[in-house]
Amino acid sequence: MTKKITIEPVTRIEGHGKVTIHLDDNNQVTESRFHIVEFRGFEKFIQGRPYWEAPVVVQRLCGICPVSHHLAAAKAIDQVVGVDANGLTAVGEKMRRLMHYGQIFQSHALHFFYLAAPDLLFGIDADPKKRNIISVIQEHKELAKKGIQLRKFGQEIIRATAGKKIHGISAVPGGIHKNLSKAEIEYFLNDINVPSVSTCIQWMEEILDFMKDYHVKNKSWIHGFSDFPSNHLSLVGEDNCMDLYHGKLRAVDTHGKVILDNIDYNDYLNYFSEDVKAWTYLKFPYLKQLGPQKGWNRVGPLSRLNVCEALPTPRAQKRLEEYRRFTGQRINNMGLYYHWARLIEMLHCAEYMQDLLEDDDLQNKDLIIKGTRRPEGVGVIEAPRGTLLHHYEVSDMDEITRCNLIVSTTHNNEAMNRAVNIVAKRTLNNNSQVTEAMLNEIEVAIRAYDPCLSCATHAVGDMPLKVSLLDHKGKVLQEITKT
Amino acid sequence: MKKKVNITIDGKSISATPDDNIVEVAKANGVYIPTLCFYPDMGKCLGTCRVCTVKWKRHHVAACTLKVEEGMELTVQSDELKDLRKALVELLFVEGNHFCPGCEKSGDCKLQALGYELQMTVPRFHYRFNNRIIEYNSKKILFEHNRCILCKRCTHKFKDSKGRRVFFFKGKGCHLEVEMVTELVDQLNEEQVDHLVELCPVGALLKKGKGFDRPYGERKYDKTPVGQTTETHPKPSTKKHKGLL
Secondary structure, X not given: OOEEEEEEOOOOOEOOEEEEEEEOOOOOEXXXXXXXXXXXXXXXXXXXXXXXXXXXXXXXHOOOOXXXXXXXXXXXXXXXXXXXXXXXXXXXXXXXXXXXXXXXXXXXXXXXXXXXXXXXXXXXXXXXXXXXXHHHHHHXXXXXXXXXXXXXXXXXXXXXXXOOOOOOOOEEOOEEOOOOOHHHHHOOOOOOOOOOHHHHHHHHXXXXXXXXXXXXXOHHHHHHHOEOOOEXXXXXXXXXXXXXXXXXXXXXXXXXXXXXXXEOHHHHHHHEEEEOOXXXXXXXXXXXXXXXXXXXXXXXXXXXXXXXXXXXXXXXXXXXXXXXXXXXXXXXXXXXXXXXXXHHHHHHXXXXXXXXXXXXXXXXXXXXXXXXXXXXXXXXXXXXXXXXXXXXXXXXOOEEEEEEEEOHHHHOHHHHHHHHHHHHHHHHOOOOOOOXXXXXXXXXXXXXOOOEOOOOOOOOOOOXXXXXXXXXXXXXXXXXXXX | OOOOEEEEEOOEEEEEOOOOEHHHHHHHOOOOOOOOOOOOOOOOOOOOOOOOEEEEOOEXXXXXXXXXXXXXXXXXXXXXXXXXXXXXXXXXXXXOOOOHHHOOOOOOOHHHHHHHHXXXXXXXXXXXXXXXXXXXXXXXXXXXXXXXXXXXXXXHOOEOOOOOEOEEEEOOHHHXXXXXXXXXXXXXXXXXXXXXXXXXXXXXXXXXXXXXXXXXXXXXXHHOOHHHOOOOOXXXXXXXXXXXX
């Protein structure tokens, strides 16, 4: 008689998902799946809207990383109005870059300090009442305070560049509708209302020291937690250095062999396809040349550090070298290293923002460029969770006729399913009783990817988690409720 | 010069000129009456939206259509009237398909601003979810019918350089809609297109390729509530058939 375990909802991620685990008569895991149970439909209902609305409307699919969608759509619509990514004015591009790096900074801070830290600080098997941000504040006051302030810094950067912290409107076809005055910039340098950008850099260095120390102390379980081979995909800039705003597509396999190099993202349809499964609304993108079984890629911080040759800011580059030395591997396939990689990216973003804030181009007034209309546009950006693609086709009369979005979490779909399977087998095989800690271990495997299943569903404190064991006829054999 | 007469608004005595518009008389005397289809110096008022409803002789009347008469006693501010105005704005929201977060006119939209001012949160009426179209036929104007509130500003207060109406009403009752004469709209110059877009109080008539071009804080109603904002529209031309009315 088979049994089915359901984890619904999966908590401390963005959006709604559930996990089902099937056990056979001998309590061996036969199958596990990560289901995305919500349907958004933006690709459909943006059809029929005017093209200039896309950057403002489509970003509404997320409350955590709307800037990424705003900018990916803006980059695509730039092409529609005849302006390529390198054709923007200096202020246009730098304002967008500042907005984007601020976005990644705040999103990573949210994930690490609010969502992941409870597991890392208190342990996966800690009392669930303790595994939340409130306990982090109570027991690690300084760390929590810095986490909150760091996130605030990123959000304030977004407010200054996009108009407001969530769902700004400043990226318009061909550029940006505002610049940044010296007075506005001073806000980020004077350490009064928010930590200054140099304070952010200093704090990130301290937190990275903490993270390295944590890995030294917990190396064995971190390394054995969810380690499996995969390809890795990201955008890279000049000399294959990390560039989160613009670049060419690059992918490496599990051993570091380059399998996709210097690809213009406008040609993505020549290289990528998407598989569909009946049990989830999330698609499975893959490289055509390798097929759906071998062509899927991981994306996000871990993959970006695998794909890029170097980081273009000095402190972050040192931290990258330290990270690579620690594992002794050029390509890192261990899921829990997403967290360390995320913190290195935060340091990189802070350094990058410091450079931009000192750049006088931000006060320029030539905000928008106009070109000759084209029938379609593709925009790709490295969002906090990975490579994000927007593609629009527009009629001669300005109506969007087709839209294709490949969102970062979509790329990680196969990886999250594999991570669930690996952890479920390790923790549940031969165990007739399922404990809350076992199930949290599965959630931790998913949480490492910081999946954004839709937007802004953050639970603090008591999690409404209900786990049911059912037989193949649907009869409830055991129920565990987390309150 | 006409002889002044006395009226009272909410018990306050006001001296006014006969035939003056009540909305403007009230404003000149520090009494605010919310409006939507009305704008200053518009000539004959449209009276379509009824947001300026006041009470006179126990009847509810659109203030923009009322002229000053000797001895008028008007009620402008009462809980009943506030709720009535709010209900009228709610009806406009549920009758169309208004999604402010994605609308180019957000921040410049008088309907949205009134919604905020009247503290509308959720409409008390059911949404009608009317299936309306977006007209892309014109090279210059995008007509978003989902946002049209049938205020008559474009149909009755706008003419092209040759004095021709460019917008007409079509249909009756709940099937009433505004029809745009694309050939005439495409002959408008830049200035006329800008005026037309400004004349539309909501996001129904939009200049093609333009939107979200000003930051938060610089839009019409970002800092100044609708009640303290004066709409400025071109006055009727003194020359016959010279553009906007």
